[in-house]
Amino acid sequence: MIRKVGEHAIVLGAGISGLLAARVLTDFYGRVTLVERDALGVGLPRKGVPQGFHAHALLPRGLQILEELFPGLTGELVAGGAMxxxxxxxxxxxxxxxxxxxxxxxxxxxSATRPFLESHVLRRVRDLPGLVTADRSQVTGILTGEGAVTGARIADEDGERELPADLVVDAMGRGGRTLAWLESMGLDRPEEExxxxxxxxxxxxxxxxxxxxxxxxxxxxxxxxxxxxxxxxxxxxxxxxxxxxxxxxxxxxxxxxxxxxxxxxxxxxxxxxxxxxxxxxxxxxxxxxxPTSVRRRYERLSRFPEGLLVTGDAICNFNPIYGQGMSVGALDALALRDCLREGTRDLAHRYFAAVARALDPAWQLSTGADLALREAEGARPLQVRVLNAYIRRLQRVAARDPRVAVAFSRVSGLLDPPSALMRPAVVWRAVRG
Ligand SMILES: Cc1cc2nc3c(=O)[nH]c(=O)nc-3n(C[C@H](O)[C@H](O)[C@H](O)COP(=O)(O)OP(=O)(O)OC[C@H]3O[C@@H](n4cnc5c(N)ncnc54)[C@H](O)[C@@H]3O)c2cc1C
Missing domain, CATH: 3.30.9.90 (D-Amino Acid Oxidase; Chain A, domain 2)
Structure with missing residues (x-):
């Protein structure tokens, strides 16, 4: 039996991370409002997610999490035509x-397009008890009181209105507004890599x-x-x-x-x-x-307002070539669920620490691979150079040794941590190969 921790939570942005955060929050809050500036449920690549036109691989770990949050979803996707x-x-x-x-x-x-995947997840989210969608609504600001965030301000064709809430989650992607809100509250912005x-x-x-x-x-x-x-x-x-x-x-x-x-x-x-x-x-x-991949180190901030959290690309966005973004959004949702199971005390601190642990492997993999390109700019410490030489060797060996190919693909699919490539059995095959 899950204990409710509050009356109302608001999720700002109905991209994949916002949808998954909303799914988790309906377990813990009586009512969850999902705010999105686009019209939802139209299926086509929408204005707020233009990247939806391009290849959007959901890594195996991401699919596992989606299936855990929405049992039967994989079957529904396949029945709808996904491969x-x-x-x-x-x-x-x-x-x-x-x-x-x-x-x-x-x-x-x-394998499916991003709009197809998103529309199936949205359908399941809309069926959740206590879930309210406010689409065609622009987030214009937050409500604050005594150093905490107490709700959000949104505008639609009928004008602007205030939505008081116990928790507000910024899931507005690369354009997330939390940096500006922290500044407006006189707080430090997180370090950025x-x-x-x-x-x-x-x-x-x-x-x-x-x-x-x-x-x-x-x-x-x-x-x-x-x-x-x-x-x-x-x-x-x-x-x-x-x-x-x-x-x-x-x-x-x-x-x-x-x-x-x-x-x-x-x-x-x-x-x-x-x-x-x-x-x-x-x-x-x-x-x-x-142009860039950006990781915001919210976990290193000593002060963060109560009543506010951030998820998905608004925390960390990756080089899309490695197909990690949506799966990391799913990992954030699991971190949120696990933290709320322990209540709301010190929530932001616990949550950002859990997210940092969850996204470390993905960040390490993608930034390491970026620096492996001779053409890429950036410092390459000895550790990165040695690791990249080892990865090159593994890739060569994987052409003949399917076990190395499997080990490599499990790590890039986020099923295993990068350290799995250092297991004696893999190292031995790499050396022998
Ligand atoms: C070209 C490209 C290819 C990619 N390929 C892959 C891939 O293969 N696999 C993968 O996993 N990831 C891929 N990604 C990354 C992936 O798209 C993101 O990681 C993912 O979309 C993040 O989801 P999100 O919900 O955090 O943000 P978004 O998907 O960006 O969603 C943010 C939402 O917030 C809404 N919003 C923003 N501002 C406001 C506002 N003021 N008011 C109301 N609503 C607002 C937007 O309309 C949008 O719906 C790719 C990215 C790009 C650019």
Whole structure:
């Protein structure tokens, strides 16, 4: 039996992190209001989440958490047209220029577009008791009293109104407003770690002739030292393939069909390139640019107002090439749940510490991989150089040794911590290989 800790909680932003935070909060608060400036439930990539047009892989750990919070969701996604796949078996990984060997893992994933995934999660959230949505509503500020946050101010077509609450959660993504609110309350902003990634995407939806890529449901071609060009091909709902080209360290993918094909020819195996060339295009090529990854160290602040928390990209946003953002938002939701189980005393401090522990591995993986690119800017301490040399070796060995391929993919899927790659069995295979 879960104990209620308050009357009303507000979640600001209904992206994936906001939806998952709302799911957790309905267990602990009598009423939860989910505020979103876009119209919800329309399915298409919406204005507030323009990145939803591009490849949005949900890592296996992210899917596990979604299934834990919404039992049966995976089945609903598949029934709706999402493509189920088995890691390593139907997920073809080409990392460091090496195509990984395959073996059954039993570890399942689903491939779908971000709007499709989000609309299914939203449907489940809307069914939760005590959940109220306020969409087409802009968050304009917070309410404060005696150094605490006591609610939020929102504006819709009928004007501005105040929503008093016991807890307000900022889930407004990269544009999260907490930094400005802390300043307005005379409090320090958190330290920020920034990594310049200069990533650019170009995405095209295609229809591939049936069976062209055999059993493959996803093909990931990673960037590596000397090759800042990568690609992701994902079979998604609606019998389509979503093909995203990713350029790192300032390299921008072309947006014309011939250039698009040329990039795929250069980075992907010949059968994949041929399948893309032979495919039927479905619409225009869309682009995105991501200049930096930013981690805000809320856990290091000595003072943080009661009644306020932050989640998802508003705490930490990653280089999207590694597909971690939504899964880390899910980890934040679990941290919130676990902290609320212990009550609300010292909540912010406990919560930010738990989030920091949960996102450390993902941050370590993505920033380490960014610095592995010769073209990327940033200091490379000895530890990073040694680790990156080891990863390069593992990727080479994974082309012949499926057990190393599995160990590698479990870590990049956030199922195992990076330290799993240092287990004696893996190190031995890497050295021998
Ligand atoms: C090009 C690209 C590709 C990516 N690929 C992947 C991938 O493959 N896998 C993966 O896991 N992640 C990926 N990501 C990262 C992922 O998109 C984010 O990590 C994820 O969206 C974070 O969710 P969020 O809910 O924290 O923020 P968001 O999804 O940004 O949601 C924030 C919400 O807040 C709302 N909002 C903002 N301001 C206001 C306001 N003032 N009032 C009301 N509402 C407001 C917005 O409309 C939006 O709905 C990618 C990102 C990019 C840019």
């Amino acid at each position: 189920p796949y088995e890691m390593i078996v139907q997920l073809r990984m080409i990392m460091g220029g090496h195509e990984f060997a395959r073996m059954p893992t039993g570890e399942k994933g689903v 920034t990594v310049k990634v200069e990533v650019a995407y170009a995405t095209w939806y295609l229809r591939l002739a049936e069976g062209t890529l055999g059993e493959d449901r996803m093909v990931l071609v990673g960037t590596y030292r000397g090759q800042p060009k990568g690609a992701a091909l994902c079979a998604v709902e609606g019998d389509r393939w979503l093909v995203t080209l990713g350029g790192s360290a300032g390299v921008r993918p072309p947006t014309d069909p011939e250039g698009f094909f040329g990039w795929i020819d250069e980075v992907a195996p010949a059968d994949v390139a041929a399948a893309v060339r032979a495919a039927e295009p479905l619409g225009e090529i869309g682009t995105a640019r991501i």
